[in-house]
Amino acid sequence: MTATAPLPAGAPAPAAAGFRTCPITARRIHRQAELLIRVNAVASILALLVGVIAAIGLVLTRWPAVRLLPADWFYRVLTAHGLSMLIFFIIFFEMAVLHFAGPVLLNSRVAAPRTAWAGFGLMAGGALLTEAMVWGGKADVLMTSYVPLRAHPLFYLGIILFAVGALVQTGIFFASLVVAKRERTYTGSVPLVTYGAVTAAIIAVITLLHGAAVYIPTFLWSVGLTPMPDPEVYRMLWWALGHSSQQINVAAMVAIWYLLGALTVGAVVLNEKISRTAFVLYILFISMASAHHLLVDPGFSPGWKIVNTSYFMYMAVLASMLHGFTVPASIELGQRLRGFTEGMFGWLRRAPWGDPGFSAMIFSIVIFGFIGGITGVTFGTEQINIIAHNTLRVPGHFHATVVAGTALAFMGVTYYLIPLIFRKQVAFWRLAKWQPWLFAGGMVVFTMAMTFAGTFGAPRRHWDIGFSQAPFDVEYHPAVNVMLGFVALGGLTAAVSVLSYILITVWSVLAGKPYVAGAPLAPGHGVPGGLTSPPRHTADVDARNAALHGPERGILGVTPGTVVLVFIFLAVFALYYFTNWKLLSFVWKIG
């Protein structure tokens, strides 16, 4: 098949009621899908705005030289930050991704759009209710709300409504897939990006059911109807929601990597079997991630901890390591087939670094793998968790995965959704080109500084590590204060980048110039290069691809640059992992 990267397989379908034909990609786009993508994206940006304002308050409070907020407001704002970002921003955006990867990529329609709108309404209402309780001081329990800490019943009810709404929209996504299959809007198997989105949706259902299992009994307890849930059972079930749901983010993020790779450089899938098997591994071992938070808890045996924290022998880690190869390899192969063949890394050097979709994707891959992935697997080791649990190493880890990884990938894809779905030019284009660079730079400083501060034992979720009001003095190494300064510096840089992103997005959508393919762009506006000059493959692409696979290329194969990169990754991984065992061996004997 001659692949013209962003073009759909199959002939352009006839115009039908409720559809428009995209002038850029020739895809049939269902108007209801487009509207649902828009509202979910807008809601997610609003949640992001709340979350980033909270983030600025937090980093300026943890910076000992500033200490902006009083203690009660610090914990309140921390509660709001976690929920706004990790639950509302991410899940609203994922709903937009589902409506895109389903109906839009399959040239199909949204099944039961009214029900989908009802789901969105439940999510929006639930989010508002929970935010109101938190900011009103009725739920100073942090995001995890570990019982016996108790919040206002409406706090729990808001989260339940949000989760039900998310389940409804996810259900509509599955129904849309069935409709697309039945109405034959595509031939063969679904594209890999859709496959990844299906993975995310399946995991979403599993984790949201865990959410029901924890929040409904807690809500009933908070209104006085039932006894309190057991604190340890609560922790296990809460994290079956809280950590397993991170695999929704991972699956959605990896799907977006493949999507952005296709749009920006015509990234070619090396082998569907490997990539799809890796997605399935995520689904199979996902609920076990709860154990990552319970490794130094009194309620579980070592056997339970080892089996679960390793996702049964690290099979979900294996999945991420496979994607860590296949995603950059697909980018490299796409670039090589477009003629960037010189040397080991010519494909990378001559990539479209000025395209915010491309730069966001690359930084997301690198930071997720090198900082987020390596630290996470290391702390998730049963014994190493002794020197990591509840220290700043933990937020250092997950800001590298879910913020610099998932959120940055979402930002990158937004620059494509604005022209494709909102049909607007991207405003403040020069700022947009720099935004992923600023964000990635800020988050690298932020996450590494936090991880180092945590290595000295500095606690997370703590207002004052100077302990000015404590009965006994605690004096951390001066490096910890320096590191917290860097946390603030990196955090504020990233916050400026996020505010730029919000400005660009909101301005483009509300006041931006319409985008007409081929027409000249307004001054100061832009459209990603992957849309203005799509990465098309030539007619003889199959023959050239086959030639690249020739046996004379040796073990480095068709993507030598990627092979070198993944071995560097493995070396860094092993170094960090065994360094932590060494650090552990220095502490008191415990058994």
Place this chain on the structure above:
Amino acid sequence: MDTDTHTGIDSPRGTWWKPAHRTEKLWVAIAFAWCMVLFAMMPLWHFKGGQNPAGIRRRVDPQAFYARTQEFIKAHQVGTDRGMPIVEPPPGSDVYLTAMSFQWTPILKLRKGAEYILHLSALDVNHGFNLYPVNVNFQVVPGYDYGLRVTPTEAGDFRIVCNEFCGIGHHTMVGRVIVTDEAGREVARTEAARVLGATDPAQEDQP
């Protein structure tokens, strides 16, 4: 070999279950082997390593645990600091530490090189046990008794920082552990130990 060239947003034609190129196969094998190393390290450390979060785990009534802590204090109290009892249990015995908003009761006086069974539990909500400056962390959950066999490997004056959010006064919750040398004398922390939370390199516990 897959040369049906297409991107991730195109439907693959026909059967996509095709053999991978040998470079990909090699990476799958290496990644799998690495995952097995990661997996094997945990059981291995239970046999060969000196730090494991296994302990003795059982359910306990929070009030009963607190009462047991009070008995323990009465039996072995040797002084007070800021109104808080200092308790010096004999080496090898059971030691009880109750976490409650916002204090750790009592202050413990232990001996370097002696093994104790340190029972941790909470009276009210979840708390976090963080031994400063060693950086040892455990979750303290109400209703559960976590009995850890602990051997201090260094004499000095240590702190217990609460690192699980337990309420608005969370950041004031600090306890104290004194570790005397083998002869029972109190010593000041060394600067190196304070900084690194490390023992004398000569006494490293190698796996």
